[in-house]
Amino acid sequence: xxxxxxxxxxxxxxxxxxxxxxxxxxxxxxxxxxxxxxxxxxxxxxxxxxxxxxxxxxxxxxxxxxxxxxxxxxxxxxxxxxxxxxxxxxxxxxxxxxxxxxxxxxxxxxxxxxxxxxxxxxxxxxxxxxxxxxxxxxxxxxxxxxxxxxxxxxxxxxxxxxxxxxxxxxxxxxxxxxxxxxxxxxxxxxxxxxxxxxxxxxxxxxxxxxxxxxxxxxxxxxxxxxxxxxxxxxxxxxxxxxxxxxxxxxxxxxxxxxxxxxxxxxx
Amino acid sequence: xxxxxxxxxxxxxxxxxxxxxxxxxxxxxxxxxxxxxxxxxxxxxxxxxxxxxxxxxxxxxxxxxxxxxxxxxxxxxxxxxxxxxxxxxxxxxxxxxxxxxxxxxxxxxxxxxxxxxxxxxxxxxxxxxxxxxxxxxxxxxxxxxxxxxxxxxxxxxxxxxxxxxxxxxxxxxxxxxxxxxxxxxxxxxxxxxxxxxxxxxxxxxxxxxxxxxxxxxxxxxxxxxxxxxxxxxxxxxxxxxxxxxxxxxxxxxxxxxxxxxxxxxxxxxxxxxxxxxxxxxxxxxxxxxxxxxxxxxxxxxxxxxxxxxxxxxxxxxxxxxxxxx
Numbered sequence: 345x346x347x348x349x350x351x352x353x354x355x356x357x358x359x360x361x362x363x364x365x366x367x368x369x370x371x372x373x374x375x376x377x378x379x380x381x382x383x384x385x386x387x388x389x390x391x392x393x394x395x396x397x398x399x400x401x402x403x404x405x406x407x408x409x410x411x412x413x414x415x416x417x418x419x420x421x422x423x424x425x426x427x428x429x430x431x432x433x434x435x436x437x438x439x440x441x442x443x444x445x446x447x448x449x450x451x452x453x454x455x456x457x458x459x460x461x462x463x464x465x466x467x468x469x470x471x472x473x474x475x476x477x478x479x480x481x482x483x484x485x486x487x488x489x490x491x492x493x494x495x496x497x498x499x500x501x502x503x504x505x506x507x508x509x510x511x512x513x514x515x516x517x518x519x520x521x522x523x524x525x526x527x528x529x530x531x532x533x534x535x536x537x538x539x540x541x542x543x544x545x546x547x548x549x550x551x552x553x554x555x556x557x558x559x560x561x562x563x564x565x566x567x568x569x570x571x572x573x574x575x576x577x578x579x580x581x582x583x584x585x586x587x588x589x590x591x592x593x594x595x596x597x598x599x600x601x602x603x604x605x606x607x608x609x610x611x
Numbered sequence: 612x613x614x615x616x617x618x619x620x621x622x623x624x625x626x627x628x629x630x631x632x633x634x635x636x637x638x639x640x641x642x643x644x645x646x647x648x649x650x651x652x653x654x655x656x657x658x659x660x661x662x663x664x665x666x667x668x669x670x671x672x673x674x675x676x677x678x679x680x681x682x683x684x685x686x687x688x689x690x691x692x693x694x695x696x697x698x699x700x701x702x703x704x705x706x707x708x709x710x711x712x713x714x715x716x717x718x719x720x721x722x723x724x725x726x727x728x729x730x731x732x733x734x735x736x737x738x739x740x741x742x743x744x745x746x747x748x749x750x751x752x753x754x755x756x757x758x759x760x761x762x763x764x765x766x767x768x769x770x771x772x773x774x775x776x777x778x779x780x781x782x783x784x785x786x787x788x789x790x791x792x793x794x795x796x797x798x799x800x801x802x803x804x805x806x807x808x809x810x811x812x813x814x815x816x817x818x819x820x821x822x823x824x825x826x827x828x829x830x831x832x833x834x835x836x837x838x839x840x841x842x843x844x845x846x847x848x849x850x851x852x853x854x855x856x857x858x859x860x861x862x863x864x865x866x867x868x869x870x871x872x873x874x875x876x877x878x879x880x881x882x883x884x885x886x887x888x889x890x891x892x893x894x895x896x897x898x899x900x901x902x903x904x905x906x907x908x909x910x911x912x913x914x915x916x917x918x919x920x921x922x923x924x925x926x927x928x929x930x931x932x933x934x935x936x
Contacts, residue, residue, distance in 0.1 A: 347661045347662070349904070391849065393691065394901045395689075566687065568900040573899070574700070576698060577688075578703070585683065590658075
């Protein structure tokens with residue numbers, strides 16, 4: 345689990361929906377080391393921005409030595425990233441954080457993704473599908489149909505795929521909790537994996553708890569070091585403050601103090 | 612990337628000999644080179660051991676250690692700014708007993724040659740002295756750094772460091788308890804930093820370190836809200852280097868004790884500049900976040916600088932800056 349720095353060459357940087365980008369990197373060491381749920385921090389390569397940006401890994405191709413990251417342009421750092429060109433090199437730090445846990449005896453897994461946060465569920469999906477005994481159901485949500493991140497990949501690979509969009513342009517119209525509630529009322533799952541905005545994760549975690557379903561969430565915080573030294577990325581849990589970078593980003597939803605955490609998010 | 616313990620810096624450079632003497636002295640403490648880590652950016656070293664051969668550092672300064680565990684500040688703790696960052700951590704730490712049992716023990720087992728400077732925090736004088744009294748029983752501590760300059764706690768910290776008399780009082784109280792070198796870390800959030808520096812020198816400090824973070828504030832225009840629950844936070848990173856250099860320059864001229872320079876230092880060239888301004892040693896802080904091996908990269912660059920510039924002892928650089936014309 346040693347962490348390392350790797351200079352990664354940009355293979356492509358493509359805009360696939362408004363504000364949403366895919367960044368492919370030649371990074372053979374990282375591609376081999378990263379586990380589903382872990383993340384990397386990428387140097388913006390520009391002295392005005394001193395903090396590396398934490399990004400989850402969407403795909404890792406061992407054979408080609410490539411990784412793919414999906415990101416949304418939300419501020420000046422990600423805007424800078426969107427101008428990156430193939431052939432340029434950026435420094436990667438990783439692999440960071442703990443991977444998604446897969447409880448012993450898991451047979452029916454439920455993936456729940458919102459917006460760009462859906463990306464880190466892809467590697468988990470691959471890991472789960474490598475076990476023929478496991479079936480994977482997915483509920484994905486986004487503002488619009490075109491923002492259903494990696495929809496093609498998930499539709500192809502999971503056993504059952506459902507979606508919800510804010511504008512009704514695909515699947516159920518409205519919040520993800522609507523199709524999810526129906527699903528949980530009629531079907532049994534062994535474990536749920538959730539990634540997306542915290543305003544979505546909190547009600548989803550509550551719903552899972554009501555159905556007695558074990559639920560893991562992937563949280564994000566602004567980070568400085570990414571390696572457990574600065575105490576900048578803490579979340580409130582039932583056993584005190586925990587750093588997202590080392591003890592997360594995956595948490596058991598039951599240990600997250602949702603009200604405190606969601607309230608403390610500025611945007 | 613990290614060298615095995617039996618290798619030395621010389622082996623890595625392939626020269627087999629050290630051309631420049633990199634040793635510096637902080638009070639009675641001799642350091643193998645002037646590169647240190649700034650408190651709060653390097654934990655107690657372990658987190659960086661995948662990236663840095665800790666034994667190559669001049670010393671490491673630990674995160675602030677308090678008598679009892681501190682939870683730190685609620686809400687958001689970080690915000691990147693132009694060439695810098697604001698933090699509002701609030702000195703979260705598990706307390707002195709945990710520090711000795713886990714962090715100090717780890718350092719003694721894994722980097723026994725590395726001098727460890729323990730950063731000590733408190734709200735009031737008796738809390739600082741309680742930590743010193745406790746740590747006096749522990750082995751493997753090279754020096755103490757009294758943090759009287761953290762802007763992110765309500766009492767103690769900067770409230771002490773902005774008042775020369777209060778800073779002198781906590782310094783002399785701790786001085787009475789230890790023979791180990793005592794460093795006092797100063798805040799830049801004062802009108803005249805040399806006043807506080809002279810006050811702690813008079814109270815028995817062996818060295819001063821500066822600067823801690825500069826008070827700043829962050830606002831989100833869209834939500835029209837403050838970013839931090841305490842409103843203010845501490846600014847660090849390359850953005851503050853010119854301020855830090857100026858204050859190191861002033862304090863080095865106003866006192867007779869060694870100055871440990873810090874505040875935006877990120878490279879070997881930065882280390883040279885701080886030393887020319889008057890620093891005996893230089894700590895890298897926020898730079899560790901950008902590049903986890905910033906310290907050893909800076910050391911390699913400093914060694915190259917000394918060799919190229921014909922500097923036979925790095926101490927020649929201390930305060931050696933010349934006028935512009």
